Amino acid sequence: MFRLSPLASFPLRFSAYALSLLGLIVSLIGLTFADADWGWGVLVFGLLTALGTYDVCQRGRTVSRNYPILAHLRYNLESFGPEIRQYFIQSDTEEVPFSREQRRLIYQRAKNVSDKRPFGSLHHMRHPGYEWMSPSLAPAHIDPSSLRLTVGAERAKPYSASVFNISAMSFGALSANAISALNDGACEGGFYHDTGEGAISPYHRRGGDLVWEIGSGYFGCRNEAGDFDPERFRENARDNAVRMIEIKLSQGAKPGHGGILPGAKVTEEIASTRGVPPGRDVISPAAHTAFTTPRELIDFIVRLRELAGDKPVGIKLAIGPPWEWFAIVKAMLDTGEHPDFVVVDGGEGGTGAAPLEFINRLGMPLDEALLLVHNTLVGAGLRDRVCLAAAGKLVNAFDIARAMALGADWCNAARGFIFALGCIQARSCHTDRCPSGVATQDTLRGSRLDVPTKAHRVASFHANTVAALAEMLGAAGLHHSSELGPEHISHRLTRHEVKSFAELHDFLTPGELLVGGAERHPVFRDYWESASADSFAPPETLAKLRDSKLY
Numbered sequence: 001m002f003r004l005s006p007l008a009s010f011p012l013r014f015s016a017y018a019l020s021l022l023g024l025i026v027s028l029i030g031l032t033f034a035d036a037d038w039g040w041g042v043l044v045f046g047l048l049t050a051l052g053t054y055d056v057c058q059r060g061r062t063v064s065r066n067y068p069i070l071a072h073l074r075y076n077l078e079s080f081g082p083e084i085r086q087y088f089i090q091s092d093t094e095e096v097p098f099s100r101e102q103r104r105l106i107y108q109r110a111k112n113v114s115d116k117r118p119f120g121s122l123h124h125m126r127h128p129g130y131e132w133m134s135p136s137l138a139p140a141h142i143d144p145s146s147l148r149l150t151v152g153a154e155r156a157k158p159y160s161a162s163v164f165n166i167s168a169m170s171f172g173a174l175s176a177n178a179i180s181a182l183n184d185g186a187c188e189g190g191f192y193h194d195t196g197e198g199a200i201s202p203y204h205r206r207g208g209d210l211v212w213e214i215g216s217g218y219f220g221c222r223n224e225a226g227d228f229d230p231e232r233f234r235e236n237a238r239d240n241a242v243r244m245i246e247i248k249l250s251q252g253a254k255p256g257h258g259g260i261l262p263g264a265k266v267t268e269e270i271a272s273t274r275g276v277p278p279g280r281d282v283i284s285p286a287a288h289t290a291f292t293t294p295r296e297l298i299d300f301i302v303r304l305r306e307l308a309g310d311k312p313v314g315i316k317l318a319i320g321p322p323w324e325w326f327a328i329v330k331a332m333l334d335t336g337e338h339p340d341f342v343v344v345d346g347g348e349g350g351t352g353a354a355p356l357e358f359i360n361r362l363g364m365p366l367d368e369a370l371l372l373v374h375n376t377l378v379g380a381g382l383r384d385r386v387c388l389a390a391a392g393k394l395v396n397a398f399d400i401a402r403a404m405a406l407g408a409d410w411c412n413a414a415r416g417f418i419f420a421l422g423c424i425q426a427r428s429c430h431t432d433r434c435p436s437g438v439a440t441q442d443t444l445r446g447s448r449l450d451v452p453t454k455a456h457r458v459a460s461f462h463a464n465t466v467a468a469l470a471e472m473l474g475a476a477g478l479h480h481s482s483e484l485g486p487e488h489i490s491h492r493l494t495r496h497e498v499k500s501f502a503e504l505h506d507f508l509t510p511g512e513l514l515v516g517g518a519e520r521h522p523v524f525r526d527y528w529e530s531a532s533a534d535s536f537a538p539p540e541t542l543a544k545l546r547d548s549k550l551y
């Protein structure tokens, strides 16, 4: 980042302003007594002097008051900094949050151009953390179109899902054209498009399969007070395009945060989509009002399923303290009911806008979260009835394969698909000035995104990624993604030590938790028995300990 030199102290720091003023005076004299060419000097120095005067008089930016005119150099460099680093400095494999290598692959797959690389890997295979998939001497062939699975097999309207889908992003966070292109792409490629919590907009109704996400704001199914409205829910949920319902409990990038859409952004269109008054702030509370305990959550799932005409209903969550997730599974066991699917969102997930601490430090990263959820469902004997999806920086075939090795049945991508729409990772989603017209409500910027071109790119990114996955699985000697297990992925711990995921991680056996097996696994030993279907609260012993301050 550009720093002003310590030499530029008073009066040097006013030199640009002083020189501009001097230039203006000289130009004015020249214009008066010599020829008209001095007019250019008057114009240039006049503008600079006006800028300097504004800098000195304004109160918002201290740096500008101290360094009139010069400070703009700093502000401009600061705002171009990410682009400069991105284009000139950053290495191909550095992730900020997505590396150039990751993005280039997405762009190539989206544009249907060759994604092949010459010469060899850029990765350091001897460095700790390096991971790879084991190839087989008996490779198989997989038809990419076979990489699907049935979600909600017990339901009247089960859904055949692709192993790779568009993760939740609302109309409001994304532009109308971006939503339209995602939906058209999903329709062309035969995969699903998650609406995000901002309800089903007209741009979602273009033929693509929808997973309708219900967040704590109940957009599209709320009454005037902002609570859940069953009749409005039934109306939308029975739409043929809606294939599954997803209750959003939390999101990896900002768990427990809720959100606010400022009144200025609540246009007539967004208001009618979400079922809120236009021009007024729209609040998504941090917590749901339709349920407060794990048991009530399961009851709510059952209720939504009935209202939706027996379509699959699932939950999306970021994992916090293990006892809260255990409590949900206890409620499944107690009631004999369960969600049809669980989407685990890793702490590395993205968002349109969230506080830095939430983005960086709140919530469990995907690997640990996925493993915990998978293990609990296996241990509780529910894994064969509850499908498991994962989201969190999964953009290529290996990312998907390693998530599957940790328990996922399918994967979702949000940012991967917006790269396919042309996102350049400018990270200005929260400013409404997204340069690629993806994450903005500025109609001029958004309208520059060409829907047919980008829709085809979305479909191509999906098709080429799934084809790459099919090839990888085939090279490992597998015939379907469901055959993938932790034994197929290896992880380098040190220069001389390597373990497969099967050796590295602790896996529960089916039904183990039902027969006292929790004792054999650390997290389960500590929190499984005490978790209750009726509360998200920590175990009583833990609460007492904290109260006593005796630690």
Ligand SMILES: Cc1cc2nc3c(=O)[nH]c(=O)nc-3n(C[C@H](O)[C@H](O)[C@H](O)COP(=O)(O)O)c2cc1C
Pocket: 167, 168, 169, 170, 173, 174, 195, 196, 197, 198, 213, 248, 250, 251, 252, 316, 345, 346, 348, 349, 350, 351, 352, 391, 392, 393, 394, 412, 413, 414, 415, 416, 429, 439
């Ligand atoms: C612009 C943007 C908007 C998002 N909006 C939502 C949302 O409405 N609901 C939700 O559950 N997740 C939302 N997410 C999170 C994604 O659905 C996803 O879970 C997360 O970004 C991880 O996936 P990724 O790493 O592929 O982006 C949003 C993410 C982005 C980037």
